[in-house]
Amino acid sequence: MKKLMPALVALLLTLACSLTGAPTVTPTAIPATPTAAPPTDTPIPPTAVPPTPTPLSPVISLDTAGRLSTFMSLRQADPVRALAFSPDGSVLASPAAEAMEFAIQLWELGSGSLLRTLHGNAAIVWDVAFSPDGQLLAAASSDRSARVWDWRAGSLLESLPLPNEVASVTFSPDGQTLAAGGVDEWPIAAVWTYAVGTWQQQTRLEATWNIPALVYSPDGQSLVGGGTSRNVLVWRTSDGARLFSLYHSGQVTSLAISPDGTTIAAGLCDATDVNQQCTRGAIWLWDLRGGTRIDQLPDFPDWVEAVAYSADGSVLIGGSRDGTLRFYATSDLRPVFVAQSPGGIGALAVSADGRLLASGGGSGEIHVWRVEP
Helix, strand or coil: CCCCHHHHHHHHHHHHHHHCCCCCCCCCCCCCCCCCCCCCCCCCCCCCCCCCCCCCCCCCCCCCHHHEEEEEEEECCCCCCCCEECCCCCEEEEECCHHHCCCEEEEECCCCEEEEEECCCCCCEEEEEECCCCCEEEEEECCCEEEEEECCCCEEEEEEECCCCEEEEEECCCCCEEEEEEECCCCEEEEEEEECCCCCEEEEEEEECCCCEEEECCCCCEEEEECCCCEEEEEECCCCCEEEEEECCCCEEEEEECCCCCEEEEEEEEEECCCCCEEEEEEEEEECCCCCEEEEEEEECCCEEEEEECCCCCEEEEEECCCEEEEEECCCCCEEEEEECCCCCCEEEECCCCCCEEEECCCCEEEEEEECC
16 A cells, blocks of 8 residues: 555646646537427418598588599488588488378488488478587478477477477577477567576577578677578577568578688579579678678579588589589688589588588489588
């Protein structure tokens, strides 16, 4: 054993020397080879792409009126006497007559389908109007009533009895008052106003013959109505005082007030032949604040049955019984566009957002217009 000790010591010294100053080696992790996923028959869904929203059509204005064209046509069995858009522009109301049992049709404009039919009137419905909040629809009828519906539910909420034919209805801009115009005791006509909700009568404003047209000023401070007697009357809504009586050369069948509340537009027959057939239609313009006539536009071959303003107030629109549709710049009253509405024109309506125009007439055709891009 002693003979082996020197050899062992020498071996240990040799090993120690060989380890002195040797570099430290840091181990490197070797990534595991991934295991391939087993095949599957379920396809991997592609990344979802959100649908592109349908662009809104441009607003009808002085700059765009020349690009108007019809994009939808509807038809009812009776002449079109009135049209009204719901405040959101999604529904168009059109009253019918005998052929459809005096029903009011509600058209869904997204699809052009008939959404609902409101029954309950026993004679011709001359006018319809939506409340500003879009909850109610009112109708004026020859059956001596003004009726009010919850049109979405299809339920009749109120039937207001009146002494004779009712020819016009309109809601005040704040939605708190419903006005109905018609015959009282011939030759006396009247406008009756009611508190929305309670339906209690508030005022009775007297006129002559009948009230086929009735409209509130945008600020709600004036109510303008009349027509059959050739007179259009302006009342102050706060106390019912008559402010002006505006005389025309013929019977007035339609009224509109400019969005800025300064001008009244009246559609009428301006001249007749020996057989009392209308040979010239016109729009007369009046200053609402002073009751003076501004101008007249005698450019129509037949009775101007409907007038309307574009929502921005830059364009005045008139439609005559023969189907002529004329557009004027309100700044200087120059004509800017002329079109033809097949089937004639007995009613016009412009949607609240100003993007749609509806026209309808004696043939029962209803045309919805928009500005093409």
